[in-house]
Amino acid sequence: MSTTATYKYPKLFKLESGKKLRHVEIAYQTYGKLNANKDNVIWACHALTANADVLDWWDGLFGNSALFNPNEHFIVCANILGSNYGTTNPLSINSVTGQPYYLSFPEFTIRDLAGLHQLLANHLGINSIKVLIGGSLGGQQALEWSIAKTINVENLILVATNAVHSPWGIAFNESQRLAISTDRTFYANQPDGGLKGLKAARSIALLSYRTYEAYAATQLESVNDKTGNYRASSYQNYQGEKLCKRFNAYSYWYLSKAMDSHNVGRGKKSIVAALAEVEANTLVIGIDNDILFPISEQKFLAEHITDAQFSSINCAYGHDGFLIETDKLTNIIGNFLKESSDKKIIKLHQTA
Ligand SMILES: CC(=O)SCCNC(=O)CCNC(=O)[C@H](O)C(C)(C)COP(=O)(O)OP(=O)(O)OC[C@H]1O[C@@H](n2cnc3c(N)ncnc32)[C@H](O)[C@@H]1OP(=O)(O)O
Numbered sequence: 394m395s396t397t398a399t400y401k402y403p404k405l406f407k408l409e410s411g412k413k414l415r416h417v418e419i420a421y422q423t424y425g426k427l428n429a430n431k432d433n434v435i436w437a438c439h440a441l442t443a444n445a446d447v448l449d450w451w452d453g454l455f456g457n458s459a460l461f462n463p464n465e466h467f468i469v470c471a472n473i474l475g476s477n478y479g480t481t482n483p484l485s486i487n488s489v490t491g492q493p494y495y496l497s498f499p500e501f502t503i504r505d506l507a508g509l510h511q512l513l514a515n516h517l518g519i520n521s522i523k524v525l526i527g528g529s530l531g532g533q534q535a536l537e538w539s540i541a542k543t544i545n546v547e548n549l550i551l552v553a554t555n556a557v558h559s560p561w562g563i564a565f566n567e568s569q570r571l572a573i574s575t576d577r578t579f580y581a582n583q584p585d586g587g588l589k590g591l592k593a594a595r596s597i598a599l600l601s602y603r604t605y606e607a608y609a610a611t612q613l614e615s616v617n618d619k620t621g622n623y624r625a626s627s628y629q630n631y632q633g634e635k636l637c638k639r640f641n642a643y644s645y646w647y648l649s650k651a652m653d654s655h656n657v658g659r660g661k662k663s664i665v666a667a668l669a670e671v672e673a674n675t676l677v678i679g680i681d682n683d684i685l686f687p688i689s690e691q692k693f694l695a696e697h698i699t700d701a702q703f704s705s706i707n708c709a710y711g712h713d714g715f716l717i718e719t720d721k722l723t724n725i726i727g728n729f730l731k732e733s734s735d736k737k738i739i740k741l742h743q744t745a
């Protein structure tokens with residue numbers, strides 16, 4: 394059973410900045426049924442440009458016969474604030490002006506994304522999450538939500554993510570925003586504003602999601618006499634255009650800023666102290682060819698989250714491997730969850 398719905402939060406939602414959003418709407422999908430004990434929730438947090446349909450974009454890890462399946466689990470995935478797949482975003486109507494927000498949309502942080510997940514969990518009557526999982530920007534949300542401890546998270550799975558967004562990651566995002574800002578239609582406040590800039594931004598981003606080896610494997614020329622019309626050029630153009638058909642420059646702009654804001658140590662004693670607040674059984678998975686969220690970042694997470702396990706995946710694809718290597722993820726996560734449930738049974742026997 395799959396449900397697509399939108400939750401309209403009836404009150405004002407206060408952002409970390411202190412600004413308030415009214416009439417926040419959260420588009421979400423659920424699959425399967427919440428059991429009587431309400432202890433079968435799998436909550437997936439999506440990355441930069443995905444949507445609430447986790448069975449589609451994380452097919453293989455999620456699916457009818459996958460590790461996370463709707464027969465056993467109640468799977469929840471919410472479209473994040475700022476994204477154009479149904480949740481309130483810069484193209485939504487600002488009820489005060491009666492016009493879309495565009496660039497008057499307030500900036501928000503990863504903590505705000507986690508805050509919206511909590512609103513939805515309250516609405517769905519969920520007090521406990523069996524597995525909270527996210528990759529990349531999705532992992533940043535899952536981590537902040539676990540640190541906030543507004544809900545019980547039994548198992549936390551962080552894939553290709555970090556505790557604080559790096560100078561390198563911010564520089565990539567800033568370069569993408571520079572590309573968008575050179576497109577003057579961006580400032581015209583129209584739904585297709587900045588699309589040429591967005592195309593260039595996606596082309597830049599892809600360089601950080603893939604690797605030298607991935608391009609060599611898929612875009613190498615088969616002839617030596619070319620002096621133009623290269624496959625790699627066509628690939629960059631195609632990928633930029635593909636994103637423009639399903640996304641908008643305003644959402645991209647704001648979401649990339651939210652990613653830059655990620656720092657679990659903000660307002661805390663330190664980043665390390667913030668990580669020590671995580672109480673969930675944690676598994677951190679890195680991709681060893683990831684140049685955007687290098688594996689040192691996942692090792693750091695695992696080192697500072699109490700009793701966290703660390704595992705790595707070899708994937709020539711690089712960062713986006715977290716969306717592709719679903720067999721490897723299934724294997725690593727399946728073993729981790731089995732161990733975690735065995736430990737729980739032993740603990741129960743010891744306390745009985
Ligand atoms: C409504 C929605 O669609 S939202 C959900 C979809 N998006 C998401 O979930 C976001 C996360 N997903 C992603 O980032 C990506 O889909 C990934 C990483 C999982 C895979 O990336 P892909 O772009 O599918 O794969 P890859 O990088 O190998 O590129 C393949 C595409 O490039 C095209 N391509 C490959 N080489 C070239 C070239 N030289 N010139 C032009 N096109 C090329 C292929 O024909 C293929 O096109 P298609 O996507 O139309 O089938």
Ligand SMILES: N[C@@H](CCO)C(=O)O
Binds near residue numbers: 441
């Ligand atoms: N390729 C991913 C971003 C990488 O984290 C997306 O478009 O959502």
